[in-house]
Amino acid sequence: MSNTPTTPLLSLRNITKQYPTVIANDQINLDVMPSSIHAILGENGAGKSTLMKLAYGLIEADAGEIYWQGNSVSIRNTAAARKLGIGMVFQHFSLFETLSVVENISLTMPGSREQLSKQIIELGDHYQLNVNPAASVHSLSVGERQRVEIIRCLMQDLKLLILDEPTSVLPPQHILSLFDALRKLRDNGVAILYISHKLEEIRELCDTATVLRAGKVTGSVNPNEKTAKELATLMIGHDVPSVTGRDQQxxxxxxxxxxxxxxxxxxxxxxxxxxxxxxxxxxxxxxxxxxxxxxxxxxxxxxxxxxxxxxxxxxxxxxxxxxxxxxxxxxxxxxxxFSFVPEERLGRGAVPPMPLSKNALLTAFEKGMLKKGFLKKKAIASYTQKCINDFDVRCGGPDSTASSLSGGNLQKYIVGRELMLTxxxxxxxxxxxxxxxxxxxxxxxxxxxxxxxxxxxxxxxxxxxxxxxxxxxxxxxxxxxxxxxxxxxxxxxxxxxxxxxxxxxxxxxxxxxxxx
Amino acid sequence: MQFKLDRRVHYSKAMLIATPIMAVGLSMLVCTLLLLVLNKPVLLTFHSFFIAPFENFYSITEIFLKFGPLLLIAQALAVGFRAKVWNIGAEGQMIIGAIAASSVPVYFVDSTSAWLLPAMIVLGALGGMAWAAIAAFLKTQFNANEILVTLMLSSIALQILYYLLLGPWKDPMGFNFPQTVMFQDEALFPYLFDGARINTSIAIPIIFTIGIWLFMEKHFGGFRLIVGGLAPSAATYAGFSSKKAVWSSLLLAGFAAGIAGMSEIAGPIGQLQRSVTSGYGYSAIIVAYLGALNPIGIIFAAFFLAVLQIGGDVALVSADLPISAVHVFQGLLLIFYLATYTFVNYRLRVVRPITQATPKLTS
CATH class of the missing domain: 3.40.50.300 (P-loop containing nucleotide triphosphate hydrolases)
Known part of the structure; x- marks a missing residue:
């Protein structure tokens, strides 16, 4: 068994994962070296999260192989992943709000509360991830909760830490201290897979970046050597559009x-x-x-x-x-x-199983769509069609269900529907x-x-x-x-x-x- | 080998139609096994259930006699179920409707007015609505679970019925039977044919069905209820009132069940007695689901259940089945329907275990 520093810690070979409507990962190859911070860069829907879930054993690939320190492995569940030394911190934390920090950690770690508390404090001091073990989770800020999650990963023999968009929940000041902790982890021999779509962050923090677009790897680069614009072009496949028009107010x-x-x-x-x-x-x-x-x-x-x-x-x-x-x-x-576009599109801004035309009725029903309370099919269809055309909604037409649209297209539809209310x-x-x-x-x-x-x-x-x-x-x-x-x-x-x-x-x- | 359920991207229309058929098939299969265990004649039983009801004109009219109230109540319940208002107390609403309507012939025993029947229809509807309104009020005001409230109100309604039949409304010439006087002809729906019990009240469920279809498919009111059921947050976002949905769903069911109860006492029964509902209020729940909560589907489901009830009566005699056999069959239908309905939204996948990858050396 070769275990020289040149052997990647984790290698993915030709990983493919297909969902009913989309190939989330298409023949992905990825090598994560020990003691490195490796970015997975891509837009929403590019397949980043799917890939990480595969590595963490949450889902299984349809095809392809995974190698851990050069050995072929199958990561069938998260317990197997943790056994290998893989830890993951999700965007949405998995902590019990009503329990204290140490209670949360003792759910997955053996040892007495006193021992664990001591470990939490030691690790916190070492990595500047300080958190009070006795505090209730619901009283913690989002940044502190994230620290708890990271410490929980550190308490096992951690070799690879996967972080899913870790900065999306942090204020700018805390981002810097998170980065310090991550660098320190790297220097102590932990590899980090860092999922993000924020280019500047990746340029500042990461040693390598693998760029995904529509389920495929479009490049593997050293982010320090690329400009944010070059990275963005790799990520979206064409030049970055920009907004215009800030006239006199x-x-x-x-x-x-x-x-x-x-x-x-x-x-x-x-x-x-x-x-x-x-x-x-x-x-x-x-x-x-x-x-x-x-x-x-x-x-x-x-x-x-x-x-x-x-x-x-x-x-x-x-x-x-x-x-x-x-x-x-x-x-x-x-x-x-007044018009409002809510943050949840499916289930609030739109009714998932209903066609777009019926979803137009939701807020635009007073735009000539009703006659004595009865639905005017033609008026509804033409409003919907106009919205689809004017706002460039990619879909199969007014009869497509809201749930069949991608997040971006559904958002364009909802924004369009609300703007058409003038x-x-x-x-x-x-x-x-x-x-x-x-x-x-x-x-x-x-x-x-x-x-x-x-x-x-x-x-x-x-x-x-x-x-x-x-x-x-x-x-x-x-x-x-x-x-x-x-x-x-x-x-x-x-x-x-x-x-x-x-x-x-x-x-x-x-x-x-x-x-x- | 493992089985996994994968969520479908779109619900399957084919499965939507196939589920009631699968439910009927599976229910028949289990029934066959039960009959074999009970040592009853299987073929004769199924003949009694499904063929015998069509063998003569009288029993065909009897099917339609049962079809009417089942259709009427199920259509209204389905509207509520689509809005996720779980009214399972149509039985009680039916009883109160029957009681309210009976008050007219009970207190105007000698009247021959042409207004008797219309007054009874109105009172029947109001009675059912009033009973449902209790649940609507408790739900909207105190968030009291309507499943429990409507169910318990049904028990209360039954006790009120018993009290009236044993006390103030008992027929003085009725040999102490718990029933009212037989109602005068003016208080009854006219018969459609000589020698059959089917009467003109059958028009009500049919007109009601058309109205419900228009309301649910073509009207904004129906749309609002459906949105409230499918995506409550979207309904709130759009500004559709959830309280209104609770009130309208329950009042509609009370209206339909009340008239159904009235049609029984002003039709085949001809008086108020203990078995006034024949269990229609509960059977209608099965009808509503078997019809996929769809106004057209419910027509078929109501007819099917009506056949089943007549067939059950035949089977009691011809195959010597206990009366609970019909109930068992109905219960099986609902359970299998709900179970198979899973496949409308999920597909079954067989997962063969992959042999564990053995560690191997790589360069």
Whole structure:
């Protein structure tokens, strides 16, 4: 058995995985060397997650071979993967909220709580991944939870750590400290597979990058030697489109959306209560709400859309297009000229098993689609067809079911459906979540065009780059409270980060290790 | 060898049609086994169930007599089920409808007014709706589970019926039987044919079916209910009220069940008595599912179950089966239907174990 440093730790050979409608991985070859940080770069839907799940034993490949330190292996389940020394941290963490950190870890690790706690503290000190073993998970920030997940992987004999989009949940300051920890892990002999679509991060952190596009490897490069633009071209297959059109700003005199001291109690025990939210959006501007997920975005979006009505709010606590609206339901607010694109497309923005035409009815039913309550088939079909044409929705036609569309195309359809309502006030939550670069650019361009047309646009996004690219003003949401209004052009990502974590929390989390 | 269920990308239309047929086939298979164990004649039993009901005109009219209430109630229940409002208390709503309608001939024993029957229809509908409204109120106000509430309300309705029949409404000339007076002809639906019990009330379920089909397939109201059932968050997002969906689903079922109950006492029974529902309220649940909650499918399912009930009656005599045999068969149908329905959304895959890869050396 050869085990020289030149033998890859993990080798994938001709790995193929097919799903009913798509080949997620097509003849993939990949070599991960020991003590390296290896990026898997690709757009959403390129097959990154499928590949990692194969390596972690969550799914089995249809064809191909996996070699571990030169030996052919079959990784049939996650227990087998862990036995080999593979650990994985998912985008959505798998921790029990009601248990403490050490209790969570003792579920998968042998040993007494005292021993484990000691280990947690030692590992935390060594890698600067400090976390209090006795703390309840639900009281931890997202960054701290991520540390728990990483430490849990470290407690076994870890040789390969797989991280799925680890920075998507972190404020900028914490990203740096995560990178420090990852470099230290690498220097201690751990290989890291780093899944991301964020080019700058990969250039900064990774030693090698394997680029995936539509299930195939399109290149294996040293990311430090490539520009972000070159990487993006490898990733999407053509030049990166860009948005245009930031003319002189002309905003309406009166705000088209105004929230005055809105406080709403959380509905579920792990939800976030909104406290004293003040926010206004004028016509002709794009206002963004930044923040780490789980800080009240869900609740705020439901309060603005009318999906969540609080009886405790006075009607004019929410003023929409110069009308008191806090007492109005979602359909009534739409009648005022308000449109909303929710972050969940399937099941909220669209009914998955229904055709696109029926999905048009969901919000556009007052656009001449009904006659005495009966459906006007032709009017529905032509609205749907127009939306498909105008917004370049790739699908089999108005009869395709919503669930058959890719994430990006469905988002284009929903955005199109809402824009065809010609709103005066548009609210989009996570406009380009899981959307490929081409579609994302198209959507951002639409939003900018709307701004030029004098529409008031509010977006909630976790992608800071996106917010910096298109917004005029920003608010930051943290723990259900909103920062003061901030002018985008006068901001840096670090400023936003400050508001994202709040200074007190920043001190608690880093324990003074990390200066901002 | 292992079996795995893979979720289909699109639900299978072919399976949607095949599932009721598979359910019937599997139920017949299990019934055959049961009959063999019980040492009953298999062929004679199936002949009694499926052939005998069509052998003479009278029993064909009897099929349609049962078909009517099953169709009426199942159509309304299916609307609710598609909106995910689980009303399983049509039985109770039917009883209260029958009681409310009976109040007219009970208190106006001597009336020969032409308004008797229309008044009974209205009261029957209102009675059923009132009973369903209790569940709707508790659901929308306190989020009380409608499955439990409607089921328990059925027991209460039955006790009310017993109380009336043993007490205030008992026929004074009825030899102490728990039943009301026989109703006058003006309180009964006219017969369609001489010598058969089938009457003009059969028009109600047929008109109702057309209305439900239009509502569910062509009307925005039906669309709203379907969205609420398929994707509750999408309904909230669109601004469709979930409370409205609960109210309309339950009131519609109460309306249909109430009229079905009324049609029984103003039809084949001709008085209010303990067995007023014949179990239609529960059988209609099976009908609704066997018909894939589709207005057209329910027509076939209601007819099939009506045949089964008449056939069961025949089999009691000819094959000496116990009365519970029909219930067992109905229960099997529902279980097999629900089990086979899985294949509408999933496909079965046989996984052969791959031989464990043996470690081998590589360069």
């Amino acid at each position: 002309r905003t309406s005199e009166k705000p088209l959306l105004k929230l005055s001291s809105v406080s709403v109690e959380a509905q579920d025990p792990f939800g976030t209560s909104l406290s004293d939210i003040n926010l206004d959006v004028h016509g002709g501007e794009i206002v963004g709400i930044a923040g780490v997920s789980g800080n009240g975005q869900q609740e705020l979006s439901k309060v603005i859309s009318g999906e969540l009505l609080s009886k405790l709010l006075a009607p004019n606590a929410i003023n929409m297009i110069n009308q008191p609206a806090a007492h109005l339901g979602a359909a009534d607010r739409r009648r005022l000229g 709103p005066k006030l548009l609210f989009v939550a996570q406009p380009t979540w899981g959307v490929d670069i081409g579609a994302a650019t198209a959507i951002r361009q639409r939003l900018l065009d709307l701004r030029e047309a004098g529409v008031a646009v509010l977006i909630i996004s976790e992608e800071l780059e996106e917010l910096f690219e298109i917004t005029d003003r920003m608010y930051v949401i943290n723990g259900g409270a909103l920062s003061p209004s901030l002018t985008t052009s006068a901001l840096t990502p670090n400023d936003i980060g400050e508001y994202m974590i709040g200074n007190q929390q920043e001190l608690r989390e880093t324990g003074g290790n990390h200066a901002v």
